[in-house]
Amino acid sequence: MNTHHIVISIGSNYAAEINIPAAMRLLRGSYPTICFSEPIENDPIDFPYPSGRFTNLTAHFYSTEDREEVGGKLKGIELQLGRTYTKPFDGRVAIDIDLIAWNNTILKHVDYSRPYIQSGLQELRINIQTQPDMTKESRSETFFHNKPNNWNCAQAVQKGFQDLTGMTDEAIEDEYRPKGGGRAEGGLCGALYSANRILEAKGLQPVSQEFQAHAGGITCRELKGELKFPCNNCVRLAEELVEQRLSESQAND
Incomplete structure (x- = not known):
């Protein structure tokens, strides 16, 4: 099952x-x-209507749902909070939730270029052009829980980079089990x-900060618990x- 960013x-x-x-709050629930x-x-x-200032923010998440399902949920949240789509329109927007990017594809280029979205992307450390591709099985993931070794998450990543590190299977078993x-x-x-x-x-910097920005946490307890971030996605x-x-x-x- 593909996971989408x-x-x-x-x-x-x-x-x-x-x-x-x-x-x-409703988005966190979903x-x-x-x-x-x-x-x-x-x-x-x-915005061609009389209006006060807007409050805007950017958000990102992972889901196995397809675009239609996600879009339906977002529209449902808008309706729940009083968004109206009928005319005449008086310029009041209770809530507006737009899909900006799906995986590495920008869906709304005009919105994407706006300063408040760029500011939000920078704060969240998201670069759409270099997003991790969570839609296909990674090299490391092919080793995760594979028989006969039943490699765990730490071992699977080591197996994925075995050509780089030169570690033997025996060393990976002893050190990372x-x-x-x-x-x-x-x-x-x-x-x-x-x-x-x-x-x-x-001699390179760790990726804990980037990992947390994408997954929402860095400990196994929070990833498996409240965040419900699957182990295979952690490996990927x-x-x-x-x-x-x-x-x-x-x-x-």
């Missing part, structure tokens, strides 16, 4: 102090891993722990972030 914008020019928090930028106030942009399933230091996700160790050996994300860091280092050489 989704970026949305949220805006309101009517009772925003009530409607924005309400929309955030997508527990969602992350929000800080709300900011803006003058209306290309005790690190999967939240048993790494501080309860860290085993896949993330393994990714950071690979980068550390190459860890590999993608290592690949990005390695690519960045080569570009800077």
